[in-house]
Amino acid sequence: MKKVTNKFSHPLMSDNITKDDISNLISFIKKTNRFTNGPEVKKFETKWSNWLGVKYSVFVNSGSSANLLSLAALRIEKGLGEIIVPPLNWSSNIFSIIHNGFKPKFVDINLNTLGLDEEKIEKAITKKTKAIFLTHILGLNALTPRIIKLIKKYKIDLIEDCCESHGAKFDNKKIGTFGNQSNFSFYYAHHMSTIEGGMICTNNFNTYENLRMLRSHGMVREASSLKVRNKYLKKYKDLNKDFIFSYPSYNVRSTELNANLGISQLKRLTNNNLKRSKNFNLFLKNLDKNKFFVNFNTSGSVNYGLIILLNKKFANFKSRQRLENILKSNKIEFRRGMSGGGNQLRQPYIKKIVPDFKKNSYESIEFVHKFGYYIGNYPSIKKEKIMQICKLLNCI
Ligand SMILES: Cc1ncc(COP(=O)(O)O)c(C=O)c1O
CATH class of the missing domain: 3.90.1150.10 (Aspartate Aminotransferase, domain 1)
Structure with a gap:
């Protein structure tokens, strides 16, 4: 007797990397002689900044690394304190708070947005609050006019996690453009993929420079501006200019290959x-x-x-x-x-x-x-x- 099988199936993700992406990548590999973080990464960052509507983007090896660096930059710029965060979240958002020495302050969510409940945020703000680290869940926008007002009223930072919400909008503007920093993930199952990958976006030049150094061992030569590099060179004359390390940092760089995939994917x-x-x-x-x-x-x-x-x-x-x-x-x-x-x-x-x-x-x-x-x-x-x-x- 023939066995009857249920043919129906529905995976979490399908067709996220196309044949075109792969042939673009093969052509790229054949013509390049540089594989680690280089011009293709820069090109992807520029295209991503233009697509999102921000001044600067820093490509890293995952959304979790984006989380980690954005909190590290916040610590450098604002010092330690409390971070308001929703408990419906990816674990690395909370890890980035803990690893950087901040204290997470959890505020419940609103079922309509699946993001932070705006009614409950103000009560959680104290003199120690440094930022609201908000997560846009599964493509829904979590920002509200009241949250924007609170950030201005209490002069605290907003960091947006957009790892699940590439292209979602609030007030007709793409999310990820409202916070001092925003994080994206290009993991295979997301809106677009570089296989593994992440991006941190900002309009603040100082933050951008810090992120660039934090991504690459804290190396001062990674800063894009001569002014930042010279500041260190003048102060640390005893050091080899190629090996000045600004902050305790990481190596969370990605590669030219992942950036090439990102450029190809961004078109769609x-x-x-x-x-x-x-x-x-x-x-x-x-x-x-x-x-x-x-x-x-x-x-x-x-x-x-x-x-x-x-x-x-x-x-x-x-x-x-x-x-x-x-x-x-x-x-x-x-x-x-x-x-x-x-x-x-x-x-x-x-x-x-x-x-x-x-x-x-x-x-x-x-x-x-x-x-x-x-x-x-x-x-x-x-x-x-x-x-x-x-x-x-x-x-x-
Ligand atoms: C909201 C959120 N933040 C951060 C991440 C971490 O991204 P990655 O898997 O690229 O490390 C994810 C992962 O899916 C996520 O859903």
Whole structure:
């Protein structure tokens, strides 16, 4: 007897690196004699800055490295203190705070944006607050006019993590242009990919110079301006000018090959984003509102994942199990807890820093932790497939 197999499947990411990307890369490899950080990286940084609408960008080997350097630059420029951060986050955002000696101050999220709850931020601001490190989750914009006002009122920095939200907009302007610094990831599963990679963006020249040095062992010769380099040369006359190390730093450089991929991918990003937004809106429209929460603020959003959140009235561990059974039996790859697996306050690494978090102060993140998911959303998914997925989900 013939075995009947379920052919349906839906991976988290597909077609993110095309044949064209690969042939561009092969031609590049054949003609270049430099492979590490060089002119192709600079070219990618310039193109990325132009695409985003910022003055400076620094290409690094991952979004996590972007997180790490942006907090290191903040420490150099503003000194140590507290950082306001959402618990729905990628782990490296919190690690970058801890590794740089800052104290994370967690504020619950808002279910409509999945970002920081603007109502709760002001209470968390103290004299020690140095920055709000906000994360735009799964393509949704997390900025609000009130958050912008708070930053100005208390004269604190804004760092935007846009690792999941390339091209999303707030107030008709791309996110990543509002903060003093913004971070992007080009990991394989994101809006565009350099296989591994990340970018830190800023309009502040001093920050740019610090980031360039921090990326490359703290070497002063990495600063782009003669003025910055001369400042050190004059002060440290006893040192070889090629080996002056400004700050305790890292080597988180990327390569010319990854930059070449980035340049090739960037050409498609805006068009792909339009397709992704269309997919997400179609998905939300066709989900059963009695079973799923769909009231996300999708204005300006660009989602590389289709977000699934059970409706509060319907959410319990039985309905969650039914949902997971349907996802698994139809080979729909999923991530429970959304970004970073949900509530970072529940993770082992944070236990010594925040030993006992009060669950009733974190109701929304706790809900997402238990009943939130995402599945893949890539440009090539056909409308029929989205409808099919909705039909399957609506059966739970
Ligand atoms: C919000 C967020 N920040 C940072 C990162 C880290 O990026 P990477 O995987 O490139 O290190 C990720 C990773 O997916 C992320 O989702």
